[in-house]
Amino acid sequence: MENIKSLYLKRIEKYSNLLKKQKKIINLISICRLITFLGACMFSMFIYSKSKNYYFTIISFLLWGVLFIVLATIHEKLNHNKNLVENIIEINHMGINRAEGKWKDFEDDGKEYVKEDHPFSGDLDIFGRGSLFQYINCTTTFMGRNKLKDTLENPKYNIGDILNRQEAIEELGNNIKWRQRFQGEGFIKENKDKEKRKIEGICEWCDERHDLYKKTIIKSLINLFSLCIISFIVLAFLFYGVYKYLALFSITISIIVLFYDNSNRNLLLNNVFIYKKYIQSYYKMINLIEKEKFNSFYMIQLKEKIIKSKEESASIAIKELIDITNSISDRANFFYMIFNILFLLDYRHMMNLEKWKDKWGVYLKDWLEVIGEFEALSAISILRFENPSWTMPEFEKESLYIKGKELGHPLLGEKAVKNNITIGEGHKILLITGSNMSGKSTFLRTIGINLLLSYIGAPVYSKEFKCSLMDIYTCMRISDNLEKNISSFYGELLRIRKLIEGINGGRPVFFLLDEIFKGTNSFDRHTGAKILINKLSKENSIGLVSTHDLELSNLESENYNVKNYHFEEHYKDNNIYFDYKIKKGVSTTRNALYLMRIAGIDVKEE
Template sequence: MRLKKYAEQYNKAKRQCNILSNLRLAALLAIIFGIILFYFEYRIFGILFSICTFVTFVILIVQHEKVKKRKELALSLSRINQQAVNRINGKWVEFKDNGEEYMNQKHQYSVDLDIFGQASVFQWINNTFSFFGRKFLKNTLTEPEKDIIKIKERQAAINELAGKLDWRQHFLADGSATENRMNNPESLFKWAENENHLFRRPWLVWGIRFLSLTTLVSLLVTFLIDIGFFYITVILLLTQLILFMIGLRSYLNANKFTDLQKDEILTYQKLLTKIEKENFESKYLSELKSSLIDSNGHYASKQINELSFIVDMMSFKYSPLIYFLLNVIFLLDYHCMIDLEKWKKKSGNSVRTWLTVIGKFEEISSLTTIRYDNPNWCSPQLTNSKQNLSAKNMGHPLLVSNACVGNDLNIRSSGNILLITGSNMSGKSTLLRTVGLNLVLAYIGAPVCANDFKCSVMDIYTSMRVSDNLEKKISSFYAELLRIKTIIQAANKNNSIFFLLDEIFKGTNSKDRHIGAAAVIRKLSKMGAVGLVSTHDLELGELEIEKDIDVENYHFSERYLNNQIVFDYKLHSGVSKTTNAIYLMKMVGIDEL
């Protein structure tokens, strides 16, 4: 419905733009016709006609700009809603921005859990439009919050923002308006925080103001009262012309930067105004909003609006004649530079804070997508208990709903390890990623794909997609050893460790694999770490009977129907009793010898 609504608004505005363009042309022709009437002795009628048509022409220009902005807004909102529909329909894997450059093989879980890259969490939820917003979303996904109170504050913020769909979409539409929105704003911060001491000197400030005022008064006296002031006026104008030439380089250098930032500054002004005008009840959003008011009670939108006005005044250089006259008569450049430095002194150090707040709203808005698109997902309960996780009907967040099979899971105490066995393609690896991804979502304040979800705060470590490194001459087996070493070291420093090990030590022979895997599981359990281990080694199931460790066996199974393998992807207790490797070989044409 929303997509249709904004598409209709766009088409209506487009038609109005065409009509207003034609009317503007007609008004312009009418002005010319009035001038012709004046030329052919119809002076009074020609003047009146020209004035009326000129006023009409100006009104049409103003109206045309308003309609043009409505058209652009409707088009942007239409695109945003189309993207939302595509996300719900599972076409989000076609979105261009997947955060691939953030992939880091050394990160403790992001590669294994598909946080970045094709078909990733980032590609699924990313609604950021600025460098800071994108950076904050990346940081949130890789460095989740560990303070339960702060996580709950984020949950409240996400739930509140989910109910402000119109606000979120207009915020995104305004933020996406500029082409350079993804540029690093560090140069803007440096410019805003840098001082030009010359234009802050009191003697220069008052001298320029006195000189320009004296010149203006002299001009008025010369033309309106006494021509005798002519020579004084000429001297004053020449003085200002010389000053204009002296300060031109400094002005042009400043203007070159502000001209590049002009559209971004206008966009920031719109975004800050939207934040300031909206009422927020959650603590997280309210505190973000309150940080836009400085110690003197000045609102960020008002301060950046002042900057926008100064930048507009500096744009008179695009009309050379007007620009020259304004400088010779008023010393416009100097006044702009003085006002700019005055603004920097008052507000320059706040720019970083303003853009940080905008970026934080982008990040939370992206996470809100999960809540809005999945109203049946639950808000996880964070507990202070040591290392626990219980979930009912938990599914993989990135799978289309009709392809997602839910499972119950329970890790009850410190040192509890679930050993997952099962045939090829039965769902072992998917279960591990399901658990890991839902934990990440829980820690960033987002809802999780489950009917009920309770967990303590733990550091997540994974070893699932370990590969060799030819450049460093590291085999996949040794790379896995290094990864597991990292997990053991982390468990040694911190008891709140949750790990996911997929097909442990698959890169070596069966005897060594069994001995090594058993040793790792024993060590991690005794160190108090909790997690899941998937394996094809059914003999590891015997670890469950050892008294000094806490291991539980679970498995996935399959059945055969009409010469086909059928998986139910449901988790069952105990060790797997089936294998399917030989059958799969036959299916692809490899006969058993």
């Protein structure tokens, strides 16, 4: 991890130096813009004072104006590059925080995605503080964040898809330059709910149609009318007379035409202008995807969704939309009113937008989904880049099987204690016993979260890992729900029922059960657990069950599908120590009385 941290530090140093140079150039361009503006005013006044010639004065002012516009364009581009560099510096700081284990301070932890009734996400720390989502999430758009959530929450990929995703994640993991540029271009520092509403608004806008602005006759009349206005104005200047009244009459008609449907048109044009920031950001991201030459089949397929041909691609289409929105932004300009009367610009903007929607609108949602998919893959590929020693899992197709060598919990990093695990070779259920705090629950979560990583195409924290495709079900963190008036015991029953429904659905199942039926008396707990374990052992499922009930260990002699494993502790100098290593057989140690003594309770063993 130190090598990764060093690499991030080097990139911060590189881009910090670049940022200093950019700021100097931007300041220089700003000074040049000011000088150009002052020069335009002073030089034009000087020309007029000497020559008294309007034409020379106007030409001089226009030439200075062109120079000012060129400098303004350069300034805008430099500012964008500066913002991009600042974003990349921030991205590398986040990388250092991950390397130092400070990722739990990241603001976005996806806590709103926590669902108590989800088959596994709550028990495996997929969302919320200290979660997998908080660790890897580097998405910057609503689409990317939502796609990453869906991927972690519902990984319904077949083995072929997973292998293709592994290849894609491997490629992206090694391409830090492209990944960080892609992430940097997507930085829209805005509330994700607000962005979501904007995205929904853009997609709804693409589906809307306003037939008035699509009619050929309207377009012809607008062009003809504009030509008449300009002609009458020119003729009025040249010949005066009746042309003056025709010019005034045509201008009056133009104003009346602009008042027609004005409020609705203003709303539509203003909304499109509001979307401009998002559209520009998405254009940069789409452009990066189109320009990059990917090698993995999965990303090539994704890229093909945004490119039809050289002449027809998402970047070309979105650039057209940006050009239209840029012209709409001129509506805030004072001089726009004059040109709007002369050329009926509002109508032309509406006609251009309707033409764009007819040609490209149906594809926009798909393009946004491609951006989201690339962002989700980039987030997952962080695991590959920052953990080069992790392994890409293999898959068993013939039977239900899990085998891991030196398997650790990915969210614990270097602190994780690694264990070997095999399920499916001669036994389908591991019954884990052990005293309090010995590591049973963490071990169950270690297997569960690594299995999830396998199913999304990510590397796993293991030296070797092979597994089957199964639906994951857990029953671990169950507590009373006062709002729903549900006790912890009833909550357990609901989770067990969901597990049984999953098994009855016909798909293979992997389950993790931690201290099941702990909400009832010892006799019922033992009887219920025994019945459930025997049933699960006969189904198309494998899994682990942790328990304090040592009598359940007798199942190994009664049911060949059950195998006993345990964790244990040892005592030294009146202190308790755990090695968190799994061992075969039944636990023979207990620490409840010792822990009570630590709590200050004087306990005498009989």
